[in-house]
Amino acid sequence: xxxxxxxxxxxxxxxxxxxxxxxxxxxxxxxxxxxxxxxxxxxxxxxxxxxxxxxxxxxxxxxxxxxxxxxxxxxxxxxxxxxxxxxxxxxxxxxxxxxxxxxxxxxxxxxxxxxxxxxxxxxxxxxxxxxxxxxxxxxxxxxxxxxxxxxxxxxxxxxxxxxxxxxxxxxxxxxxxxxxxxxxxxxxxxxxxxxxxxxxxxxxxxxxxxxxxxx
Numbered sequence: 001x002x003x004x005x006x007x008x009x010x011x012x013x014x015x016x017x018x019x020x021x022x023x024x025x026x027x028x029x030x031x032x033x034x035x036x037x038x039x040x041x042x043x044x045x046x047x048x049x050x051x052x053x054x055x056x057x058x059x060x061x062x063x064x065x066x067x068x069x070x071x072x073x074x075x076x077x078x079x080x081x082x083x084x085x086x087x088x089x090x091x092x093x094x095x096x097x098x099x100x101x102x103x104x105x106x107x108x109x110x111x112x113x114x115x116x117x118x119x120x121x122x123x124x125x126x127x128x129x130x131x132x133x134x135x136x137x138x139x140x141x142x143x144x145x146x147x148x149x150x151x152x153x154x155x156x157x158x159x160x161x162x163x164x165x166x167x168x169x170x171x172x173x174x175x176x177x178x179x180x181x182x183x184x185x186x187x188x189x190x191x192x193x194x195x196x197x198x199x200x201x202x203x204x205x206x207x208x209x210x211x212x213x214x215x
Contacts, residue, residue, distance in 0.1 A: 002042045002084050004095030004137075004144020006167050007031055010043075012079040013057055020064040024048070024072070027057050031083045040086040040100070044168070045142030045179040046070050047086075047100025070102045071141075071177040080168045082142040095144025096137040102179045104128045106140070108172055109154060118159040119148075120169070124180055129153070130190075131182035139181035143167055 010028035024043070031041055032053060039050050041058065048060035067073050075081075087093070110121040122140065124132065132138070134150050143163065149156040164170055172178070 001087050002047070002098040002100055002142070003087055003091065003093050004098045004139050004142065005084065006082045006143055006163075007084050009080050009166070009168055010083045012075060012077055012081060014077055015062075015075060020067075022062040022067060022072075023051075023059055024062055024075075025057055025059045026081060026083070028083055029056060031085050032056070032058060035085065042082075042084040042086075042098070042100045042142050044071065044081045045098070045100065045139050045181055046072065046102055069105070070179050071105050074177055080171055082168050084142060096139075097184055098139050098142070098144065098181060099184055101181065103131075103182050104180045106178050106180045108174055108176045108178060110174060111169075111172060117161065118164050118169075119156055120145075120159055120172075121154055121156050122178060122180070123154050126153070128180065128182055131186045133186075136186075137183040139179075141168060141178045143169070 008028060008030040010026040013025040013027040016023045026043060035041065035050060035053060035058065037050060037053060040047050041050055041060070043060065046066060050058045051061055052059035062072055104125050104127060106122040106124040108120065109123050112119050129152065132147065132150055132155050134147055136147050138145055138147055138155065138157065140157070145157040145159065147155045148158050159169060
């Protein structure tokens with residue numbers, strides 16, 4: 001579990017593709033502090049397992065599913081990535097709860113600067129449209145942000161200068177792909193409501209049967 005508050009940016013030292021999976025090596029510093037083999041580290045919002053650690057790098061395996069469902073399919077040596085260690089019971093939750101499981105890949109339609117912030121417009125696939133709401137939480141490449149404006153197929157977020165300077169967003173341009181994770185609470189609510197609807201249908205059928213039998 002993560003918070004969407006980026007601890008540092010790292011750089012892709014290498015990506016070795018081996019058939020339908022790959023091994024990613026990230027050059028970094030801060031997230032290595034206290035990290036051990038097997039620990040989870042979010043890379044651009046994707047929860048990965050550290051399989052090797054050195055004084056300034058860590059390695060992680062990218063499965064076929066991860067490559068298929070994330071922007072890692074287009075990653076290359078030198079790419080800047082957002083990094084965050086998994087939260088602990090003593091971690092301040094400054095963003096929102098993030099699982100590190102990408103729901104979809106979005107595309108930057110527009111990225112402009114206004115007087116006080118940067119406005120990022122992202123186009124997203126229809127499959128996550130029902131989870132996108134104004135003033136809701138959205139995770140973009142591991143960054144916890146709040147949607148300011150929504151229309152079918154796109155949303156806008158305001159990015160403060162600090163976030164712009166301290167994350168990989170600084171190097172993003174129109175057409176760039178980004179990992180998206182919707183607010184996990186919306187998914188739990190959806191499942192709960194579906195379960196409730198099934199229960200209501202079952203009770204209606206049961207009541208109908210009892211009425212037929214004069215109970």
